[in-house]
Amino acid sequence: MEIINRRQRMSSVARKIRRDQDRSIGLVPTMGALHEGHLSLVREARRMCDVVVVSVFVNPTQFGPSEDFEHYPRDLTKDTALLTDYNVDYIFAPPMEEMYPKDFSTYVNVGGLSKLLEGETRPGHFRGVATVISILLNTVRPDFAFFGQKDAQQAVIIKRLVRDLAFDTEIVVLPTVREDSGLAISSRNLYLDAEEQESASVIHRALKQAKEAYKKGEHHAGKLANIVRTTIETEPRVRLDYVSIVDAETLDKLDKLDERPILIAVAAYVGKTRLIDNIVVNKAKKDAATSKS
Ligand code: PAF
Numbered sequence: 334m335e336i337i338n339r340r341q342r343m344s345s346v347a348r349k350i351r352r353d354q355d356r357s358i359g360l361v362p363t364m365g366a367l368h369e370g371h372l373s374l375v376r377e378a379r380r381m382c383d384v385v386v387v388s389v390f391v392n393p394t395q396f397g398p399s400e401d402f403e404h405y406p407r408d409l410t411k412d413t414a415l416l417t418d419y420n421v422d423y424i425f426a427p428p429m430e431e432m433y434p435k436d437f438s439t440y441v442n443v444g445g446l447s448k449l450l451e452g453e454t455r456p457g458h459f460r461g462v463a464t465v466i467s468i469l470l471n472t473v474r475p476d477f478a479f480f481g482q483k484d485a486q487q488a489v490i491i492k493r494l495v496r497d498l499a500f501d502t503e504i505v506v507l508p509t510v511r512e513d514s515g516l517a518i519s520s521r522n523l524y525l526d527a528e529e530q531e532s533a534s535v536i537h538r539a540l541k542q543a544k545e546a547y548k549k550g551e552h553h554a555g556k557l558a559n560i561v562r563t564t565i566e567t568e569p570r571v572r573l574d575y576v577s578i579v580d581a582e583t584l585d586k587l588d589k590l591d592e593r594p595i596l597i598a599v600a601a602y603v604g605k606t607r608l609i610d611n612i613v614v615n616k617a618k619k620d621a622a623t624s625k626s
Contacts, residue, residue: 334417336424340431340472346423347386347473356383360475360502362466365389366406366520367415370510374479375419377507386473387416388425390432394440395461406523425473432468441467443490443497449584450486450577450598451609462487463494470500478502483509483517485596485611489584509610511537517610524606532570533603539564540612543597547614552590554578557597565601574600574607581613590614 337343350356359382361374371387378385389412396402409426416424440460446452447459470478480488488506495504510518515537516530525533539561546560561576579586581594598611 334413334421334424336413336426338427338431340427340468343386343423343425343427343472344474347475350384351474354383357476358382358384358386358473360469360473360478361385361387362469362478362480363387363389364391364405364520365409365412366523367412368510368518368520368522370481370483370518372415372419373510374481374507375416375421377505378477378479379420381505382475382477384422385420386423386425386475387421388427388469388473390425390427390465390469392432392461392465393429394433394464395458397455397457400455401521406520425469432465440464441494441498443494446486446490446493446584450575450579451600452486454574454600454607459487459490463490466491466494467498467500470495470502475502477505479505479507481509482506482613483519483610485581485598485613486584489582515541517608519608521606521608525603529570529603529606532568533601533608535565535568535571536599536601536608536610537612540597540599540610544612544614547590547595554586554588554590557590561597561599565599570603572602574602581616 347358350358359378361378363371375387391405391407393402413424441463442460443463452459480491492504495502514534516534542564543557543560546557551557558576558578562573565571565573577598579596581596594613594615596611596613600607600609
């Protein structure tokens with residue numbers, strides 16, 4: 334395994350792999366602080382691709398001014414040790430000035446989608462994500478790039494970005510990995526103490542209850558949202574920010590639910606920590622997990 338810090342070196346290594354060796358490349362973009370969620374992406378990349386690149390870069394442009402950029406957990410030594418066990422070929426861990434050189438001034442904005450859901454509370458967040466992903470895809474030019482369904486809106490936005498700007502990469506979205514309690518695994522769970530983690534598991538319970546109600550015939554979005562809301566309210570340590578019921582592909586708000594895949598998305602505060610989670614219903618009818626963009 335090689336750790337690469339320079340964009341140019343990463344590009345030339347990847348070019349050789351593609352052109353001279355005709356081998357496929359899988360990219361797993363991360364901000365480090367690796368956990369089981371990331372490792373499930375790495376495992377699938379290893380299974381599908383000849384060469385696996387994991388990028389580790391805490392991207393400042395996707396953090397708002399009052400968010401946790403400074404305190405976001407960073408431990409490249411630990412991340413490297415983990416990735417060695419997973420037989421990763423390259424870690425791309427660029428310093429700030431490699432990704433954002435002096436006078437950097439080009440940003441990518443996926444219109445519409447970026448303003449919804451998370452975009453309402455985190456203006457600019459998805460512009461930062463779309464920009465850094467564009468830089469990473471242009472640097473590595475992977476055949477496949479891997480993302481988690483936990484960040485459902487991010488996955489939808491990246492698929493749209495890749496389609497609209499004709500990146501030659503297939504986006505693979507893999508299921509959310511959860512603790513035994515149901516809590517979605519996230520780097521930000523590190524901010525929670527044991528009791529808060531236990532309380533936070535109400536979010537997944539609430540989503541599952543809504544899914545069950547849907548399966549039993551409740552197709553009214555407002556009523557499903559109420560199930561999520563009232564279940565979360567039973568846990569005093571958890572404060573709901575929003576529950577939204579939207580088309581899983583367009584993120585359009587829905588009232589009456591039909592046969593299309595539906596995303597029930599939640600954001601909630603546990604103490605000062607903001608967590609997101611979601612569940613997809615009607616998934617079997619049209620599998621939203623993997624899509625050639
Ligand atoms: O999901 C994340 O960790 C980040 O948003 C990503 C995709 C690595 C971009 O910085």
